[in-house]
Structure formats: C-alpha cells, structure tokens
Amino acid sequence: SVSASETVEPGTSPGLARDSRSVSVPFAGWLLLYFLSGLTAIGLEILWFRILDIAVKSTSFTFGTILGTYLFFLALGSLAGGPRARRTEHPLRAFLQIQCMLLIVSGLVIVCLVRLPSDFPGLAWFNGYWASEEPFRPSMQEFATSVRLYVLQPVLLMGLPAVLMGYSFCLLQQGVQSDAASSGMRVGLLQAANILGCTLGSLLTGIVLLDLMGSMPSLRIVLSCGFVFGLVGLAVDKARVRFCGLIVGLGILILLVPGNDQFWLRLHGQSRQAEAKIAEDVTGVCMLAPRADSGQWWLWASGKTQSLLPFGGFHAKLGAI
Numbered sequence: 001s002v003s004a005s006e007t008v009e010p011g012t013s014p015g016l017a018r019d020s021r022s023v024s025v026p027f028a029g030w031l032l033l034y035f036l037s038g039l040t041a042i043g044l045e046i047l048w049f050r051i052l053d054i055a056v057k058s059t060s061f062t063f064g065t066i067l068g069t070y071l072f073f074l075a076l077g078s079l080a081g082g083p084r085a086r087r088t089e090h091p092l093r094a095f096l097q098i099q100c101m102l103l104i105v106s107g108l109v110i111v112c113l114v115r116l117p118s119d120f121p122g123l124a125w126f127n128g129y130w131a132s133e134e135p136f137r138p139s140m141q142e143f144a145t146s147v148r149l150y151v152l153q154p155v156l157l158m159g160l161p162a163v164l165m166g167y168s169f170c171l172l173q174q175g176v177q178s179d180a181a182s183s184g185m186r187v188g189l190l191q192a193a194n195i196l197g198c199t200l201g202s203l204l205t206g207i208v209l210l211d212l213m214g215s216m217p218s219l220r221i222v223l224s225c226g227f228v229f230g231l232v233g234l235a236v237d238k239a240r241v242r243f244c245g246l247i248v249g250l251g252i253l254i255l256l257v258p259g260n261d262q263f264w265l266r267l268h269g270q271s272r273q274a275e276a277k278i279a280e281d282v283t284g285v286c287m288l289a290p291r292a293d294s295g296q297w298w299l300w301a302s303g304k305t306q307s308l309l310p311f312g313g314f315h316a317k318l319g320a321i
Contacts, residue, residue, distance in 0.1 A: 025092055025236060027186065030176050031193040033232070036225055037099055038197030041165055043205040043222040044106055045070060048158045050215050051110075054267045054285055054303035055126075056149050057135030069154040070162050077166025084170070091175035095168050096233040100246040102164035103226040107253045109157055110219065114258040114266050126153070131269020133298075133305040211282040214260040223257070226250045268300055 052066050088094050118127045125148070129136070138146040172190065177183050209218035227250065233243035258266075261278050268287055270276055276289040287300040288309065297309045 027176060027189075030172065031189060033095070033099075033229070034172060034190050035193040035197035036228060037165075037168065038194035039201035039204070040099075040103065040222055040225045042198040042201035043218070043225075044103075044158070044161065046202060046205045046210075047215055047219055047222065048154075050210070050285070051267070052154060052157065054264070055130065055153055057132075057303040059135055059137065061138055061150060065150045066154055069151075070158060073155075073159050073162035074166040077163035078169055079166075080163070081167035081170030084167075085174040088171060088174055090237075091171045093233065093237050093239075095171040095175060096229045096237075097242065097246065098164050098168045098171065099229040100226045100233075100243075100250060102161040102168075103223050104246070104250055104253055105164070106158070106161045107219065107223050107250075107257060110216075110263070111253065111256045111258070114263055115256070118266075118269075118271075127266075127269050129269070130267055130303070135304055207282060210280070214280040215285075216257055216260045216263050220254050220257050223250065223254050268303065 048070075049063070049066055053062055056062055056065075085091065113123075116123055118124065129149070136142070136145055136149060138150055140146075173187070176186055176190065205218055205222065209221060213221075227247060230243050230247040230250065233246070234240050237243065260280060261276070262272060264278050264280070264285055264287065265272060265274055265276060268276075268289065270289055274289055276287050278285070278287045280286075284302055285300075288297045289300065290296075291298050291308065298305045299307045299309060
C-alpha cells in the first residue's frame with residue numbers, strides 16, 4: 001500500500017497514491033484494463049445491434065438510431081464524470097466497480113426481457129409488435145410508436161451501460177495522469193490500447209462468436225470478462241466485500257441469461273412452447289414458425305415475415321402462367 005505522504009513511483013497512477021488501502025498499479029496495468037474495457041464495450045454494441053435489428057424489424061433508420069443513442073449516452077457519462085472524477089480518492093477501485101456494474105446492468109436487461117411474462121405492463125405492447133408481420137416506418141403521424149421503438153427500446157437496452165462507459169473514462173484519466181508533460185503521450189497510448197481492444201472485440205464477437213454460438217452464448221462470454229475486473233479489484237483493494245458481491249452477482253446473472261431459442265422466441269412474439277425452428281449465424285437470425293390455423297409456416301428474417309412454406313398461391317400461379 002502507498003500512503004498519501006509517500007512519493008509516487010514513476011509509471012504509477014497518482015490517484016492510487018492517495019489510496020491507503022489500494023496497491024499501486026503501473027501504467028501498463030491501466031493499458032491492459034482499458035484494452036479489455038474496449039473489447040467488452042464493442043462486443044456489447046454488436047450484440048445490441050443484433051438485438052435491436054430484430055426488435056424494430058430493421059429499417060434504414062435502425063443503425064443510425066442505435067449509434068446515435070450509444071454515442072449520446074457515452075458523451076453524457078463523460079460530461080457527468082469529468083467533475084466528479086477529480087474528487088474521487090480511489091479511481092482504480094471506482095473504475096473496476098463501474099466496469100463490473102455496466103456488464104451486470106447489460107445482462108440484467110436481457111434477463112428481464114425474457115423472464116418477465118409477455119403481458120407484463122409496458123412489455124405487452126412490444127410483444128404484440130414483435131409478433132406482427134410487417135415493420136413500422138417512423139412517421140410524425142404515429143409519433144408515440146416511433147418513440148417507443150426508436151427511442152425507448154435503445155435507451156432501455158443500452159442507455160445506462162453507455163453512461164457508465166463514458167463515466168469510467170474520466171476515472172481512467174484521473175488514475176493515470178500524473179503531470180502535464182506526459183499527459184498527451186498517456187492519452188494516446190490509452191486510446192491506442194482501447195482501439196486495439198475494440199478492434200479485437202468487433203472481430204471476435206461479430207465474426208467468430210455470433211457465427212459459432214449465436215447471440216446469447218456470445219453475451220455470456222462478454223459478460224464473463226467482468227470477472228477479470230472483479231478479480232483485479234480483489235487483488236488491489238483491501239475492501240474486498242464489494243468486489244466479492246459483484247463477482248457473485250455477475251456469476252448468477254450469467255447463469256440466468258436465456259438460451260438462444262428462448263430469447264429469439266420472445267423477440268418474435270412467440271410463446272416459449274412454440275414449435276419454431278431457429279437458426280442464427282453471422283449474417284442474421286432466421287426462424288420458421290407455424291402460422292395460426294393454416295398448416296403453413298412463416299419464414300422470418302430480421303424480425304420480418306418473408307414467405308410461407310409450403311409456397312404457392314397467387315404469385316406461384318402467376319409465375320407459372
């Protein structure tokens with residue numbers, strides 16, 4: 001431990017020098033933590049896009065809405081964290097706690113989305129939309145519906161985690177900046193580590209995990225990165241009870257994350273007992289589900305119905321003619 005009266009060692013975080021109950025962490029340690037932070041952040045963002053792509057029945061508005069919401073709340077967290085970070089006596093502890101918390105919140109939203117009954121107040125309307133066959137086109141004439149789908153859904157899914165991401169960046173700077181002469185170099189190295197983590201996270205989640213496992217197993221792996229933050233917290237902070245609680249809470253949450261089929265049945269407005277066939281890979285999510293009282297099966301892609309099996313009817317006859 002280092003007391004406030006002791007000299008800060010070169011390469012050691014100045015914020016930790018004020019923390020009599022924390023172990024010093026070299027600058028390289030912060031680089032590794034911010035690398036992992038970037039990896040989990042982009043992993044979550046890719047999964048959020050996959051989820052919202054289905055939930056809004058993707059249109060040309062989807063990507064811009066999701067990115068705009070993510071960046072808005074990220075900036076909001078940074079603006080809120082700037083003044084507060086200067087008064088934080090234990091920036092490393094706070095940074096590690098927030099990284100664990102944002103992963104817990106991200107997983108908790110998914111668990112509640114599936115575990116709550118379909119007629120739960122506020123959820124029933126969305127369940128009805130997810131079960132509908134056609135996408136909604138945002139318009140001023142149906143402003144309330146536009147807000148529900150393109151504002152409320154993204155905010156509930158990723159608003160608070162994005163705020164915590166922005167807030168944690170301020171804590172990071174508070175923890176590593178020791179003098180003005182080296183501040184530019186340190187910011188550059190931290191951003192390089194974070195961008196490297198983001199790049200690896202996008203490739204790992206967007207190309208490998210989604211293709212091999214699907215969204216929910218991928219979410220479990222991204223959430224599992226929180227154990228690293230929690231274990232580092234146990235190692236460097238003597239007030240260990242809070243980190244034990246975060247680790248246990250994260251472990252329980254990972255166990256509660258629903259299976260892939262169960263999750264996508266909810267996002268298509270189907271009951272858990274529906275006789276549906278679901279497939280997911282890097283390109284998207286497809287589902288075959290029986291059409292009520294018709295003996296036919298709907299083919300769903302990107303949350304929208306595309307065709308029926310067995311095929312036939314007017315278009316088949318017209319094509320034959």
